[in-house]
Amino acid sequence: MLKVENVVKEFDGFRAVDELSFKIEKNTITGLIGPNGAGKTTTFNIIAGALNLDKGEVYLADQKVNDYPAYQIARLGLARTFQIPRALKKMTVIENLMLVPNGQSGENLFNSWFNRSRVKKEEAANYQKAYQTLEFLELTHLEDELAANLSGGQKKLLEMGRALMADPELILLDEPGAGVNPTLMNKIAENIIKLKERGKTILLIEHNMDLIMNICDKVIVMSDGRYLVEGTPAEIKSNPEVLKAYLGEKTA
Template sequence: MLEVGDLVKEFGGLRAVDGVSFTLAAHTITGLIGPNGAGKTTLFNTIAGVHRPSSGSISFLGRRIGGLPPHRIFHAGLVRTFQIPRPFAGMTVLENTMLVPAGQAGERFWNNWFARSQVRAQERAGRERAREVLDFVGLERLSGEYAKNLSGGQQKLLELARVLMAEPQLILLDEPGAGVNPTLLVTIMDKLRELHARGITFLIIEHNMDLIMNLCNPVLVMAQGRLLMEGPPEVVRNDPRVLEAYLGGVLA
């Protein structure tokens, strides 16, 4: 599904991603781990189009996407979340979810006068779809709440709901477990398993080793901008290079 070949991203004299190559199979949940500063988020940002590659290639479903702007990559079916969710704070949970689908007739202001029936029909369909997605992630009861009033874990679920409204094929998740209480973390993991069973592919950055080891296979390991190894979680957990280079000899 995703092919990254000898990818390099430099910022001035700093090479944040240094010749990374890997392939991502469809219908997998792949973990990406490494210490702070390993280059994980820069790799995500480069794949998602936030940064242009300095060199190397990125292909999604056989199409070169390296260097494309984020909105074109998004519309191709590859979407990402952020470690710190960024909902529209002054909008409700339902409104945040409804605004995601592209090409809505109401986005063109003249349609609100000359194509009202089309706008209303799309809005009804969008509201119904949004409620289905919010029910799936467990936020339907909060659909009328302002996003700014949600807890950190609930905002992570809202971010997942917004991603699902785009009907993606591949989701890049940036630390879905960060700042989330244990109960909501279990909920998030369960929802990811359900989505995986429906055919969605995931690449997940995460520092929570329990989440990675119980959810992901394979696991990619980065350090100093490079890919150190790739393998099943039980192999990664016991690899001396990982224990030494990333976790000071202890993989919790």
């Protein structure tokens, strides 16, 4: 589903991602963990086409997507969430979902003037889809709430909803559990599992080890921009190298 090969990304000579390679199988939940500054978000940005890599390759399915811009990668079925939720605060929850671009003809002035019935139908379909996304997230009661009024956890759920509006095959989640209370955390975990049951593939950055241990099939550990090790949650939990990386010691 996703293959990252020898990827390097430097910021002013500093290697944020250093010869990183890993693979993700279809229809799995994979955790991407590592200490602060390990290069996890940078890796997401490269995969999603938000950052250009300096070296290496990224493949989606079997297609090399290195130089593809973000919108093109999105079209290939990839969606991502951001570490800091990007909901528009002055818009309602449902509006935030309906805003996700999906080639609506209403965006085209010609269509909105001369093809009103088609635009109306598409708006109705878009609303339907947004509402179904809220049903999936169990957030229908917040449909008309301003995004600014949501709790941290609800914002994370909305962020997930915005990613789902694009019907992605591969979903990159950047810290969906950060700042989320335990009740909503369970909901987020359940949603991720439901997505897998629907055939989706999920790559998840997270510092909450319970979430990682409970839902991941496989965990990949990064440290100092590099691939450190991968394994099942149980293997990773008892790996001394991983512990060392988290304690801030240099790993060999």
